[in-house]
Amino acid sequence: MKALKMMFAAFAFAGATAQAATNQEIINHVSYNVILATYNDLAAQTANLKTAVDTLAANPTQENLNNAQTAWRAARVPWESSESFLFGPVDSLGIDPMLDTWPLNKLDLDNVLKSNRAITTDFVRALGTNLQGFHTIEYLLFGDGTSANTKPVTALTGKQFEYLKATSALLAEHAATLAYTWSTNYDPEDPSAPGYVKVISKPGFDNQFYTSDRAVMEEFVQGMMGIVDEVANGKMSDPMGADIGSANMALVESPFAWNSLNDFTNNIRSVYSIYTGHYRTTKGPGVKALVERVNPALASQVEQDILNCMQLIQAIRPANGGDFGQAIFTPDGRARTQKAIDALNALHGVLESEVLPTLDM
Amino acid sequence: MKAWIVLTALSGMIMGAAANAAPSIDMDYVRAIKSGGDTTVFFRGESVQAFRNPAANLTEDQIRQHLTGDALFERNFSDDASRFDYGLGPVFNNTSCNACHSKDGRGALPVIPFGQEWVPLRQNEAVFLRISIEDGVQHPKSAQNNWGAPVAVPGFSDQLFHLGSMGVREDLPGVGQAQVWMKYEKSTFTYSDGEVVQLRKPIFKITDAYDEYFDSVTGQTRSRLYEKDVKMGARIGTPMIGLGLLEAIKESDILALAARDLSSEGVSGKPNYVFDIQKSMVHDPYPVSMGRFGLKNNTPSVFHQSLGALRGDIGVTNYAFPQESIVGTALYDLFMQGKTRPTVVEASREVADDLVFYSQTLAVPARRNVDEAEIIRGANLFHQVSCTSCHQPSFVTGDHANPAFRNQKIYPFTDMLLHDMGEGLADGRQDFDATGSEWKTRPLWGLGHTQTINPRAGFLHDGRARTIEEAILWHGGEAEFSKSNFAKLPKADRTALIQFIRSL
Numbered sequence: 103m104k105a106l107k108m109m110f111a112a113f114a115f116a117g118a119t120a121q122a123a124t125n126q127e128i129i130n131h132v133s134y135n136v137i138l139a140t141y142n143d144l145a146a147q148t149a150n151l152k153t154a155v156d157t158l159a160a161n162p163t164q165e166n167l168n169n170a171q172t173a174w175r176a177a178r179v180p181w182e183s184s185e186s187f188l189f190g191p192v193d194s195l196g197i198d199p200m201l202d203t204w205p206l207n208k209l210d211l212d213n214v215l216k217s218n219r220a221i222t223t224d225f226v227r228a229l230g231t232n233l234q235g236f237h238t239i240e241y242l243l244f245g246d247g248t249s250a251n252t253k254p255v256t257a258l259t260g261k262q263f264e265y266l267k268a269t270s271a272l273l274a275e276h277a278a279t280l281a282y283t284w285s286t287n288y289d290p291e292d293p294s295a296p297g298y299v300k301v302i303s304k305p306g307f308d309n310q311f312y313t314s315d316r317a318v319m320e321e322f323v324q325g326m327m328g329i330v331d332e333v334a335n336g337k338m339s340d341p342m343g344a345d346i347g348s349a350n351m352a353l354v355e356s357p358f359a360w361n362s363l364n365d366f367t368n369n370i371r372s373v374y375s376i377y378t379g380h381y382r383t384t385k386g387p388g389v390k391a392l393v394e395r396v397n398p399a400l401a402s403q404v405e406q407d408i409l410n411c412m413q414l415i416q417a418i419r420p421a422n423g424g425d426f427g428q429a430i431f432t433p434d435g436r437a438r439t440q441k442a443i444d445a446l447n448a449l450h451g452v453l454e455s456e457v458l459p460t461l462d463m
Numbered sequence: 464m465k466a467w468i469v470l471t472a473l474s475g476m477i478m479g480a481a482a483n484a485a486p487s488i489d490m491d492y493v494r495a496i497k498s499g500g501d502t503t504v505f506f507r508g509e510s511v512q513a514f515r516n517p518a519a520n521l522t523e524d525q526i527r528q529h530l531t532g533d534a535l536f537e538r539n540f541s542d543d544a545s546r547f548d549y550g551l552g553p554v555f556n557n558t559s560c561n562a563c564h565s566k567d568g569r570g571a572l573p574v575i576p577f578g579q580e581w582v583p584l585r586q587n588e589a590v591f592l593r594i595s596i597e598d599g600v601q602h603p604k605s606a607q608n609n610w611g612a613p614v615a616v617p618g619f620s621d622q623l624f625h626l627g628s629m630g631v632r633e634d635l636p637g638v639g640q641a642q643v644w645m646k647y648e649k650s651t652f653t654y655s656d657g658e659v660v661q662l663r664k665p666i667f668k669i670t671d672a673y674d675e676y677f678d679s680v681t682g683q684t685r686s687r688l689y690e691k692d693v694k695m696g697a698r699i700g701t702p703m704i705g706l707g708l709l710e711a712i713k714e715s716d717i718l719a720l721a722a723r724d725l726s727s728e729g730v731s732g733k734p735n736y737v738f739d740i741q742k743s744m745v746h747d748p749y750p751v752s753m754g755r756f757g758l759k760n761n762t763p764s765v766f767h768q769s770l771g772a773l774r775g776d777i778g779v780t781n782y783a784f785p786q787e788s789i790v791g792t793a794l795y796d797l798f799m800q801g802k803t804r805p806t807v808v809e810a811s812r813e814v815a816d817d818l819v820f821y822s823q824t825l826a827v828p829a830r831r832n833v834d835e836a837e838i839i840r841g842a843n844l845f846h847q848v849s850c851t852s853c854h855q856p857s858f859v860t861g862d863h864a865n866p867a868f869r870n871q872k873i874y875p876f877t878d879m880l881l882h883d884m885g886e887g888l889a890d891g892r893q894d895f896d897a898t899g900s901e902w903k904t905r906p907l908w909g910l911g912h913t914q915t916i917n918p919r920a921g922f923l924h925d926g927r928a929r930t931i932e933e934a935i936l937w938h939g940g941e942a943e944f945s946k947s948n949f950a951k952l953p954k955a956d957r958t959a960l961i962q963f964i965r966s967l
Contacts, residue, residue: 189511193565194919195574196587209543210629214636229637230586230626232539232558288918290576298918310930311915313832313965317508321915324512340534352547462507 122395123387125315128379131386132322133303136375138284139384140184145281147177148274151239155270158255159263167255170266171243171359177273178236178361182368186329186376189321190298191283195290200276203231204355206241214265221264223271234269240358242266247358247427319461322389326373327453330411333369334446337362342430342439349430360425366415370446374408389457396460404457407449414442492856492874493842494834498908498967499705499827500860500871506828506912513912514567514704518826520867525824532821535814537561540777542628550779550809553631553798554624554639554789556591557776560818563589563700567825568912570700571919572665572926573645581668584625584643589700590926591776592623592643592667595892597694597899604895610738610751611895618674618687620788622775623695631798632673640794641672641688652936654950660936664887664927665697673794694899696890698758699926704909705875706756706765707823711868712879713861714753720855720878728944730852732880732904735760737895740767740783758924759897760881769822770815781810823865827873827908832966841963844956848948853878853904853941876907876967885939888923900940911965931961 123131154173158166181201184192192198211233219225226234242262245253258266282297289295302321305312312318341353356362375381379388393401418429418438429435497503502518517529539558540551557563563570570589575582584590595613604611615621619640627639635642647663654660672686687693721732735754741764742750754760756768766783774784785808789795810818832838845851855878860871881901889900902924910931913920921928928934938946949957 189915190918193511194571194917199562199587203539205539205541205546205548207541207543209541209545213629217636219636228583228585230558232541290574293577301918307962311918312509314508317510317915320506320508321510324506324510328512328515335530336534350547 123391125319125392128387128389128391129305129315129318130303131379132376132388133299135384135386136379136381136388137184137187137302138281138297138299139381140180140187140372140375141277141281141284143382144177144180144184145274145277147173147180148270148277151177152270152274155239155266159267162255162258162263164255167243167253167258174236174239174243174359175361175364177277178356178359178365179368181236181277182365183372183375185332185369186325186372187322188328189325190302191288192280194288195279195283197276197280199231199235201235201273202237203235204237205232205352206237207232208241211238211241211265215259215261221261221268223268223275226265226268226272234272236273237356237358238269239266239273240356240361244358244360247360251358251360251425316461319389319392320458322376323453323458323461326376326389327450327458329369330373330446330450330453333366333415334443334450337366337369338426338439338443338446341427342436346431346433346436349436351427354427354430357425357427360427362426363415363419366426367412370408370412370415374405374412377408378405393457393460396463397456400452400456400460404449404452407445407452411442411445411449414438414445418442488846488851488855489857490846492851492876493839495857495874496830496833497872498830498874499708500873502705502708502826502867502871503829504826507831509831509912509915511566511916513828514702514825514909514916516826518707518824518867521824525820525865525867528817528820529824532817532819532824535560535818536564536567536821540779550777552626552628552778553787553795554627555776555778556622556624556626557586557589559777560772562586563776564703565589565700566916567703568916569702569920569922570926571917572699572921574919575645575647581644581646584645586626586637590645590665590697591625592669592695592697593621593890593892594619594623594688594693594695595621596692597891597893598692601893604736604751610749611736612738613892613894616687616693618792618794620792622788623669623688624778624789631794635671638671640789641669641686644668644670652950654954656954658954660932662927662933662936663929665925667695667697669695694891696892697925699921699924701758701905702909702913703822704825705827705873705906706768706825707863707865707868708827708860708871708873709755709875709877709879709906710765710823711860711863711871712755712858712873712875716858716861717753717879721880725852728849728852728941730849730882730941730944732853732878732882732941733896733901734879735881735894735896735903737761737763739763740771744783754895754897754903755879757894758902759894760879760903761894761897765823766819769819773810773815773818779810780805780808781815782808782812783815824867827875828912830874830966831911835966837959838963838966840956841959841961841966844952844960845963848952848960849945850949850960852945853880853882854907855879855904874908874967877904880904882942883940884937884942887937887939890924907964907967910967931964932957935961 151173154170158170244251284299285297287295288298305315305318341350343349356365377389379386390401420429501520504516504519506513517526541548542551573582573588594616602608613621624639625643632638645665645667648666650662652660672688675686678685721734736751737754739750739752752763754763756762762768770781770783773779775788854876857874863869881897883900884902891899922934
């Protein structure tokens with residue numbers, strides 16, 4: 103019955119679709135102006151972080167530490183805003199684990215820092231993925247996050263500066279590679295392979311990965327569904343546990359910088375970008391334009407639902423300081439978390455049962 | 464006595480099956496959509512999410528258990544004893560299941576940037592080496608040889624662990640038993656119409672073995688690992704879909720396929736009979752079952768395969784495999800000096816069981832574009848060139864502990880049997896009844912999503928084939944007949960056949 107209603111809606115609004123974006127326009131805009139733009143921002147922000155860390159190491163003042171912390175938070179934004187489109191080279195080249203493996207192996211990190219080895223970029227490259235990337239840098243810049251998310255610059259040792267320099271250079275290198283694979287060449291073994299943005303924006307029978315524009319559209323929607331589910335039922339539910347007694351700080355992502363709620367919000371912001379086509383100051387057609395053709399009311403409702411989820415996640419922040427890792431240990435914080443989880447699960451349901459079927463209408 | 468009875472019973476079953484007419488190919492596969500029967504999930508396009516869903520017919524409680532297993536599958540195990548996710552190592556090939564079965568799909572070989580030659584295997588690779596001593600003799604199965612298992616390399620194991628926890632190798636942090644390096648050997652295949660396909664095969668070398676020493680007499684660096692009788696074979700992470708269904712295929716149906724007379728095509732599939740940890744755990748005096756999983760059918764069940772990999776690949780001991788793989792080696796003894804030997808296993812029973820359940824219950828995606836003329840044509844060509852002789856299109860499943868898998872018409876495109884695939888693919892290692900050139904027919908279901916999930920995913924046991932076409936062209940031995948039939952087809956027909964495989 104629902105499908106039938108939607109068909110009538112499609113006929114009713116047939117007149118309005120004359121000006122609507124075509125599938126190809128949606129795919130082009132999302133591929134170039136959302137996905138590729140996000141990876142370009144990630145490359146730029148991680149390069150800034152590397153510079154800020156180098157400056158800090160050369161001149162260890164509290165101000166320079168604050169600047170490096172700010173640069174870490176800024177670099178985190180495009181990365182977390184890419185999680186609704188974790189497909190293509192980010193996986194095939196293993197870049198995701200090199201940037202963002204959690205948990206950090208503190209025990210091994212301490213051992214490396216205690217040793218007499220020279221710590222270079224290549225040395226860190228050869229270590230495990232849980233000894234590099236965002237969270238290693240986070241731990242060294244912010245401290246252990248237990249009672250506060252600040253660290254006096256005097257607590258940083260010479261070895262820690264060496265490690266910070268090496269691992270933030272590696273982070274910037276991997277992020278630059280990721281941007282390059284999307285813009286220019288997705289397979290370093292094959293110089294004739296184009297940038298992945300060209301692959302995904304030109305689906306067809308001869309496309310090795312996507313045989314139709316519908317396939318790409320489905321990938322966009324599945325990606326949105328995937329991260330909405332992950333934030334609700336992985337990133338928030340797992341650390342929260344069944345009750346305060348089973349809440350687990352060791353499962354909280356970005357606990358040292360107290361950045362979890364911003365991470366989750368940016369995850370959902372990436373859903374918003376794919377859906378609306380709005381990324382930073384850029385606007386253009388997204389998946390919403392497709393839904394609008396079939397059901398304009400649903401199209402607007404989904405946008406509102408996404409924004410609402412972002413607000414509910416931010417609302418988890420404890421009034422008296424702290425972040426997600428602190429909220430899940432208080433009854434009020436847990437209630438606010440549950441509210442966000444419920445809204446995300448409802449959004450997931452709408453994406454699956456109402457947005458996805460519009461691809462076939 | 465028990466062993467004799469079992470063997471007699473088996474040969475009776477084989478003979479009984481042989482007396483029947485060879486099972487014919489059910490051509491309904493051409494248009495079949497629900498590859499996994501009622502467990503099937505639907506994606507109309509290709510998707511990176513295509514292998515990540517629970518079987519469609521699970522109960523709510525089962526979905527809950529599946530989701531718990533899902534989180535565990537992604538868990539990065541740690542060697543920090545103060546953490547809840549402790550258990551990694553001391554030596555390992557990766558830190559999570561997901562690392563080698565990314566998004567539950569196929570792995571890729573390490574990147575060798577254009578213009579470079581050897582690269583080291585690091586943590587990010589979905590590949591490791593199996594190693595064993597090969598003396599060319601197949602000994603009768605007995606408790607002494609682990610019922611026909613490969614002979615471990617003294618001081619090592621039957622798997623080379625290239626990564627290690629901190630402190631395992633003070634000289635080389637992060638390295639395990641040895642460093643592994645890879646490069647490609649390139650070749651070409653030329654069709655009769657003149658079209659040339661570039662092929663590549665990974666070649667491995669080992670350096671920095673932990674037992675390495677300089678032999679001043681010969682002037683050579685030596686290790687037990689570098690001796691001539693050590694054979695190695697690469698293994699890449701394979702897709703996780705439909706494994707519970709494969710477990711539910713009736714043994715008699717598989718044996719009936721083994722009994723077929725396909726000698727005119729040079730095909731003679733055979734089952735493997737392998738050590739069964741579940742039988743061993745209940746003290747069965749002959750703990751051997753038919754193999755179904757692993758690239759040489761060397762494990763009998765998802766339970767055995769998953770928990771073997773948990774202990775082997777990641778070094779997380781569990782109730783099926785309670786000891787580290789390298790117990791009894793000098794490297795382990797050195798690492799454990801001054802430490803207390805563990806008295807409990809690292810993964811709880813719940814963690815182990817949830818991982819097994821997860822591995823059994825990942826859904827097979829539905830086929831796509833089955834009504835397109837080109838794909839129907841390709842599907843018929845698939846049978847015409849005899850791909851179906853080994854890539855058996857369908858089965859009706861029998862019994863299984865999980866009702867979701869019972870009595871399902873499924874389309875896995877595998878006969879579950881071993882076939883000699885020729886020298887080009889051989890690794891020279893015997894594994895229970897599998898010889899050095901025998902491999903299990905890979906299921907083809909879901910294949911069209913493989914490289915959407917991972918654009919660099921490689922086909923065949925070591926991930927060498929970059930495309931479906933390359934994978935076909937590596938087929939030799941018993942598959943030579945089909946391969947040469949394929950190669951003789953006009954280009955348009957070859958393309959249609961591949962498009963059919965992509966629709967799976």
